Amino acid sequence: MHAIGHIEIPTTDFKAAKKFYGKLFGWKFEEVPDWNYMLFTTPLKPHGGFYQVKKMPKKHTVLLYIETNSIDKKLKEIKKAKGKILVPKSSIGKSGWWAKFETPDGCHLALWESVKKK
Numbered sequence: 061m062h063a064i065g066h067i068e069i070p071t072t073d074f075k076a077a078k079k080f081y082g083k084l085f086g087w088k089f090e091e092v093p094d095w096n097y098m099l100f101t102t103p104l105k106p107h108g109g110f111y112q113v114k115k116m117p118k119k120h121t122v123l124l125y126i127e128t129n130s131i132d133k134k135l136k137e138i139k140k141a142k143g144k145i146l147v148p149k150s151s152i153g154k155s156g157w158w159a160k161f162e163t164p165d166g167c168h169l170a171l172w173e174s175v176k177k178k
Contacts, residue, residue, distance in 0.1 A: 062126055062127060062128060063105075063106075063126070063127050064105075064106045064124055064125070064126060064127075065105075065106055065125050065126065065127035065172045066106055066107065066108050066109070066124075066125035066170075066172055067106055067107075067108035067109075067122060067123070067124055067125070068108055068109050068110070068111055068122065068123040068125070068170075069108065069109075069110050069111075069121070069122055070110070070111055070112075070113045070116060070117060070121050070122075071098075071110045071111070071112060071113070072112070072113055072114065072115070072116060073112075074091065074098045074110060074112060077098070077110050078098070081100065085102065086102075086103065087100045087101065087102050088100065088101045089101075092109075096111070096112050097109050097110070097111055097112075098110045098112075106125075120168045123160070123168065123169070123170050124169055124170065125158065125169075125170045125171065125172040126169060126170070126171055126172065127171075127172050127173075127174070128171050128172070128173055129173065130173065131149045131157055131158075131159050131171045131172075131173045132149060134159075134171055135148070135149065135159055135161070135171070138161050141164070142164045143161050143162060143163055143164060144161060144162040145159065145160075145161050146160040146161055146162055146168065147159055147160035147170075149173075154175060155174065155175060156172060156173050156174040156175050157172075157173045158170055158171060158172050158173075159171045
C-alpha cells in the first residue's frame, strides 16, 4: 500500500491529448463526459486521467494519487505532520474516495482509497 495509484494531468483539449499521448506512448483513453474527464491507461501502472482546463495553470498541474487503506487515518497523520487538507475525503461514486492535501513545503498531492470488494 501507499503506491502511486493514479495521476491527473490537465489539458485544454481532450482530442489533442489523445493524439499526443496516444501516438507517443501508446496510451488508451476513455472519456467520462459526466465528469468532464478522460481516463487513460498505460501498459503498466499507474494509470490516470486528464481534467479539462480553459487555460493551463502555472502551478500544481500534475496531481499524483497515493493509495491508502484509510484516508481518514492518513488525513489525521498529515495534519499532525503540519500538512494542510485542501479537499476533505470525498466520494467518487462506487469506486472509492479521494482527498487532496498540501505538504508543509507547498506540494499538492492526493490520497485514494478504493471501495473494499467483498
